[in-house]
Amino acid sequence: MNRVAVAYADPVDAEKAKTIANQWGFDYIGDIAAAVNFPELEFILQVNIQRLELIKLDEPKLGAIAVDFVSGATAHRRKFGGGRGQDIAKAVGLKHGFTPCVLDATAGLGRDAFVLATLGCNVKMIERNPIVAALLQDGLLRASLSNEVKDITDRMTLMFGSSIENMTDEEDIDVVYLDPMYPHKEKSAAVKKEMRVFQSLVGEDLDSDALLAPALQIAHYRVVVKRPSYADFLAKKKPSTSIKMKKNRFDVYVNKAIPKPTV
Structure with missing residues (x-):
């Protein structure tokens, strides 16, 4: 067993x-x-x-953890999250006239991928943990039955496997998005339910530094890395810029400038 x-x-x-x-x-x-x-x-x-x-x-x-793209916190963010004014939208370069194809190479439960798909991005997701991937696939299947979000989740595709091994096979990726697991400073009782379960299930992504090089190789425009505000840069590589939030930040590694709108 x-x-x-x-x-x-x-x-x-x-x-x-x-x-x-x-x-x-x-x-x-x-x-x-x-x-x-x-x-x-x-x-x-x-x-x-x-x-x-x-x-x-x-x-x-x-309690139980499930992927729900139709109701709850995900629905609230979809309706009231701030659209393209959100920090994640700025990080991936969403601008008028440009909607990137994003590879979320550390998909998890797909919440950030869903936000980007809500904003019009086609999002390819890779998840290597079979338990997490099973939860995410189930959430996508149930969402496909909902007229409210089906058009959004139709822009999301899931691959089960290692991102380090599979990123070389990806084509037409404008932006690679990375959010590897990182140990939290807070005592376990202070960490929210879901994160506590995931820490015991998945643990820290000890090989996360190895994600950056292949991500930079396949991203046409940029790589975005979500990090806790206190965490080191991924692979100790300084980003082109960072978007800082209260507890986290987006480190942005620019390969080339995003094209300006033609209209």
Whole structure:
């Protein structure tokens, strides 16, 4: 038994749970109640009313994590996030007349990719952790059934694999976006639920410095790296400029200037 298994909350979701387990190579245990029989399990991927959720078994009060592009915080940001005035929009170079094709090489749960797709970008995503990729794929599939966001998520594509190995295969990429995991200074109790779960699931991206060189090689215009405000530059390489926020910053590495509008 691996550290993660797939289960269902209700038998109506059994077939979907089996399909996910087979696709991603996870163990399938059936009813989530069976988790007590597998003390080695750390996480459960639970199908709950057709939605895939991640549960950290030793911290049940943290609740479930799922990708939801239709409602909740994602919907609020889509409607009220500030459009092209957002810092991430400035970082990738969104200007009147120019909407870049972006490669999000550290996709995670796809939230920043969704913001960029909302603003009109075509976003190719790469995620190497199979648990995270399974959650993201499930969120994209459910969003494709929603008339409210389908046109947005249609601009998002997901590849499962290592970005370090797969960035060389990408073409027509205007901007590469990187947001590697970085250890947080705050005590664990102060870090929000989702980040605590991800720190234990994924850990720090110890090879993240190796992302910058291939990113710079394939990006036509720029590479954008999201970092905590206290973190070192990726690969200790000074960026062309930085956009600073309260707790984070975007380091921007410019290959060449973004074309000016022709009109």
